Amino acid sequence: MKNFLSVHDVVDVNVLADKALRLKSAPFLHQSLGKNKTMVLLFLNPSLRTRLSTQKAALNLGMQCIVMNVGQDGWNLEMEDGVIMNGNQAEHIKEAAGVISQYADVIGLRTFAGLTDREKDYAEFVLNQFVKYATVPVVNMESATVHPLQSLADLVTIREFQKIKRPKVVLTWAPHPRALPQAVANSFVEWMQKAEVDLSITNPKGYNLSPEFVKDTTVIHDQMEAFEKADFIYAKNWSSFEDYGKIVEVKENWTVSAAKMAKTNNAYFMHCLPVRRNVVVDDAVIDSERSLVLQQAGNREWAAQAVIKQILEAN
Amino acid sequence: MKNFLSVHDVVDVNVLADKALRLKSAPFLHQSLGKNKTMVLLFLNPSLRTRLSTQKAALNLGMQCIVMNVGQDGWNLEMEDGVIMNGNQAEHIKEAAGVISQYADVIGLRTFAGLTDREKDYAEFVLNQFVKYATVPVVNMESATVHPLQSLADLVTIREFQKIKRPKVVLTWAPHPRALPQAVANSFVEWMQKAEVDLSITNPKGYNLSPEFVKDTTVIHDQMEAFEKADFIYAKNWSSFEDYGKIVEVKENWTVSAAKMAKTNNAYFMHCLPVRRNVVVDDAVIDSERSLVLQQAGNREWAAQAVIKQILEAN
């Protein structure tokens, strides 16, 4: 593994998930691997779970870990090539990536979708510019269209809790007061498509995800119908892909409630966090013993550690 | 010791202070205790001494230490249970505390009083919400009503410098341009009440601390009278408890001056810092050789280390 940018950098998602689970029971076995190696985590956007779990993962492996909030601690970055830099961006991503690569053995980068230019977001413009100019492996800590460390942790969690060979997993859209990226949803879809699960997506009309991610996965616009016999309900809000980055009005109530969960096969409830309680999901569901949100977050540590370990072993 | 939230978590303040003093002469003796353990420090408010001394203390013990400015690096936290989260708070403290507990062996939390809702502040609402949902020990790095790491360092300093068995210690209110919490003063009072000192408090009318902290400690409204024969003068501003969070006008000059110090038994001057020079205390006093402000700050490291050590030993 050179970079970890998306599921496409992973040979077998199930094998990687099982490696992560093994680290959970022995986190400190591989500390010589990271000796005198440094992980630099760059945040262009806020982060709690990713920030803490990735630091922890690197430290578990014996690495040093340096964290930087790029725009806040340093300089705003110009992403475009060839421009006359007489505006607010003091540093070009080419220099930033090239310089930081010299201080790091592995770089983690978080950069959210701008949600205004769909083509640029879906070309993963910022992530790819950074990778183009970096000279060391890059770990995607959530980019414009995917969040693979989250998806790997989600897969780990499903593998831990599934009771049947091919559980029914339903990704459901849910409401939110702000316009959010599609990254977590896209990424969950592409990981589940490679996992041993039966995936379907439910969302209101106007909220279909990009066809390039959905592929031949079933999309159902009736949430109640979709929930039937589900073993795992994965809730997440995203803004419209079609009317890009917009909040399109939805008349029905899509909040995940206990009544809706009752339609399922006693399903587990999942969400990547942070979550808007009583907007995305009712307290009764997220506080129930079927909720796996804390377990997912806990597995972020082992997911990150499995990825960084694989990168260190390959480089 | 499970948590360190206030003096009530300490069996004997004098014993703990002496343990801190022993660490000062051999800070690196216990590094195996913290091996593969992680301290996460969460700041909801600014901090200099606490930030640096607590990090240093954890590192001295061989721990890893991860620092996070919660609202700035991550998400604003919703503290109330049962609300519909459609406002500015992106994450509930229940998830935050539960998630971070999985990445940490000990968590430090700083959260100041809001100074608008006295009942909520004095119920230690935020600290208690966090502790309720955390699953690892929590160290109070200053909360709405107390600052026990500071008070422990203050006690250590008094024990280092006292020349008689039961020194006279005077806590004096002093002026300040901003409305400040009562936390340092409250905490100092409750620690001194358990220490081997003769404590009194002096403050203008309108600035009496909460009766639940003052208990039967003498309160004198005449600063000059209070200073007589004092061995230690501990200055601190606080906003009104009665007219909660307000700055009540004071006609007399309560700045600690050399002339006032002359009334004492050649007392040492103490303050927790940061201090407004020539408002709280005159340069002549804080710059004199009787000033212990730097020693107090230095002892923050050993206070934090003694507390974390005790938590690691107990867990």
Place this chain on the structure above:
Amino acid sequence: MKNFLSVHDVVDVNVLADKALRLKSAPFLHQSLGKNKTMVLLFLNPSLRTRLSTQKAALNLGMQCIVMNVGQDGWNLEMEDGVIMNGNQAEHIKEAAGVISQYADVIGLRTFAGLTDREKDYAEFVLNQFVKYATVPVVNMESATVHPLQSLADLVTIREFQKIKRPKVVLTWAPHPRALPQAVANSFVEWMQKAEVDLSITNPKGYNLSPEFVKDTTVIHDQMEAFEKADFIYAKNWSSFEDYGKIVEVKENWTVSAAKMAKTNNAYFMHCLPVRRNVVVDDAVIDSERSLVLQQAGNREWAAQAVIKQILEAN
């Protein structure tokens, strides 16, 4: 070496540069030197290279490293002695420096020129106030008038790439949309004056650097003339020293272009970064194989490590 504040703390710049180069080939040889020692990095201004390379250097030496954005994480500092602190500054630099010294074995400080009061900037008021009150060695991570870690890295880079004994080095002013300090330029001049190079400076009229830095170094106002036969072109913008901190209009185009570089002896191009592309320098120049900007930034790590190592050895 007690402090590292400017070139005047260095016995022989060439010897120090060669020490830095030796660390580059064996960065982890001296980890016992920093065992149980802590470096605290204090940033009053933004930083990318200095932040990361100095952390990395301290970690390479086996030290712990604690980073703090002073005004943002802690309190705004009052720099002036004797004032009544009833404004926005909550803490005096005297306490800050004295307190932090107790938690640190070495302190790094970054504090930019204010660019409004030339006398105060050129007296290095803030840096000197901090040093006056600090009780441990201080490393200048760029102050009002100099940036010696940068200059050392620049010298290291020139020594790595020079092909003749006494290369011709030209410092050229270049345009910039904002008013910048003279620190990098001043510092480069005073280091080069002590190095084995033939230095000249070229800048528009109105942009002469302080005579105390320029001394008898040749200043040429015709950029084309200055570039002739140069082996190294070092570009940097600075605001006016004479009309202090102002951007004085320049009619000619001072951007470093390929056409101008063609006048040189196939010179290397240098810049400290961050750089405004196509304002300070054209893409064609900075992207050419004669550009050393990444090498300079890479050498920041060894420059910082050589300086910290020397301080640790002396203290």
